[in-house]
Amino acid sequence: MGRGVLGLDIGSHSIKVMELKEARGGAWKLLKFGLHKLPAEAIVDGAIMNSAAIVEGIRDLVARHKIKTRDVSTSVSGHSVIIKKISLPVMSEEELEESIQWEAEQYIPFSINDVNLDTQILNINEETGQMEVLLVAAKRDMIQEYTAVVSEAGLKPLILDVDSFAIENAYDLSQDLEAGEIVALVNIGAGLININILTNGITAFTRDINMGGNQFTEEIQKQLNVNYEEAEALKLGGNISSAQSTTEAIVPQEVGAILRSTSEAMAVEIQRSIDFFLATASGASLSRVVLSGGTAKVAGLKEALESTLNCPIQISDPFRSISFNPKEFDPDYLSEIGPMSCVVAGLATRRLGDKPQ
Numbered sequence: 001m002g003r004g005v006l007g008l009d010i011g012s013h014s015i016k017v018m019e020l021k022e023a024r025g026g027a028w029k030l031l032k033f034g035l036h037k038l039p040a041e042a043i044v045d046g047a048i049m050n051s052a053a054i055v056e057g058i059r060d061l062v063a064r065h066k067i068k069t070r071d072v073s074t075s076v077s078g079h080s081v082i083i084k085k086i087s088l089p090v091m092s093e094e095e096l097e098e099s100i101q102w103e104a105e106q107y108i109p110f111s112i113n114d115v116n117l118d119t120q121i122l123n124i125n126e127e128t129g130q131m132e133v134l135l136v137a138a139k140r141d142m143i144q145e146y147t148a149v150v151s152e153a154g155l156k157p158l159i160l161d162v163d164s165f166a167i168e169n170a171y172d173l174s175q176d177l178e179a180g181e182i183v184a185l186v187n188i189g190a191g192l193i194n195i196n197i198l199t200n201g202i203t204a205f206t207r208d209i210n211m212g213g214n215q216f217t218e219e220i221q222k223q224l225n226v227n228y229e230e231a232e233a234l235k236l237g238g239n240i241s242s243a244q245s246t247t248e249a250i251v252p253q254e255v256g257a258i259l260r261s262t263s264e265a266m267a268v269e270i271q272r273s274i275d276f277f278l279a280t281a282s283g284a285s286l287s288r289v290v291l292s293g294g295t296a297k298v299a300g301l302k303e304a305l306e307s308t309l310n311c312p313i314q315i316s317d318p319f320r321s322i323s324f325n326p327k328e329f330d331p332d333y334l335s336e337i338g339p340m341s342c343v344v345a346g347l348a349t350r351r352l353g354d355k356p357q
């Protein structure tokens with residue numbers, strides 16, 4: 001059993017931290033959890049625009065929650081990360097590490113000198129002498145941006161993961177996979193949708209889409225002529241009494257209609273990615289979708305996905321698989337923020353000295 005780390009999810013809407021203790025029998029106990037909201041546009045399209053705000057946010061979380069662990073597991077996502085499943089002749093891990101430098105060029109749209117490469121052997125077919133390998137390439141300048149803010153906040157960025165794999169680790173905590181199932185893990189944050197489709201519990205397809213909760217906020221801003229904060233409050237189901245004196249009164253039905261039409265557009269975009277995968281999966285169909293991310297809570301999005309994808313949609317809550325002391329952590333608060341804590345939960349289960357899985 002490797003040494004524990006602090007999971008750190010630097011999202012564009014909020015930073016989350018989580019520390020878990022591994023108990024006997026593979027159970028997990030919550031030691032620390034915290035969330036810090038970032039100012040608008042601190043991160044745009046995955047690029048760090050306001051590193052001071054992020055450094056300050058991490059420092060604040062560490063101080064506020066009296067976090068002692070300095071070793072961090074964090075993640076990146078978006079268009080600077082390329083994940084491909086490739087087929088290669090069977091070879092050892094060492095041989096793979098060496099040959100991938102030569103093999104990878106043809107699979108990624110960036111220069112090999114600008115990326116960090118990682119691989120994972122998914123399965124080996126002794127009969128054909130071929131194996132399937134997951135190739136992950138992440139742009140070095142983006143990795144440097146993220147590791148720099150972590151270091152500047154006084155922490156050690158020792159494990160670097162990818163959001164779509166972190167949600168897979170969080171999903172594994174629930175251990176509710178049935179053989180033969182095709183499960184789409186769909187994490188909808190503020191700026192990005194991360195999709196990871198699992199067949200028999202193994203990644204078969206991943207894709208990040210440049211969409212998220214911001215779409216809803218922007219549509220409300222545009223159509224109801226309110227500012228960002230007011231639009232965000234309306235999206236969450238609140239009122240904006242201060243704005244109502246300056247603008248015409250806003251009818252909840254108008255907000256509802258915007259949430260509905262944006263949900264439908266988003267569901268179609270997600271369907272497009274899933275269909276792209278299914279087209280390669282000879283006649284297979286989707287068993288279910290596990291939805292996470294803060295945007296999973298938008299009123300009506302789950303229903304829009306259900307009718308577009310025509311399969312059951314579950315909303316994920318990692319705290320159902322993590323035990324905690326109700327005197328230290330408010331159960332209602334944890335269940336409220338459960339969906340947006342999937343990435344950080346997956347990161348917090350990583351151990352130093354373990355082989356990444």
Ligand SMILES: Nc1ncnc2c1ncn2[C@@H]1O[C@H](COP(=O)(O)OP(=O)(O)OP(=O)(O)O)[C@@H](O)[C@H]1O
Nearest residue numbers: 011012013014189190191192213293294295297340
């Ligand atoms: N109750 C709610 N109803 C609707 N939307 C919500 C709710 N709670 C949070 N959100 C939205 O969820 C988004 C934040 O989700 P999350 O924390 O998963 O994103 P992030 O990780 O910070 O961003 P990203 O990964 O996309 O950069 C925001 O757009 C926020 O407005």
Ligand SMILES: [Mg+2]
Nearest residue numbers: 011012189343
């Ligand atoms: Mg996120």
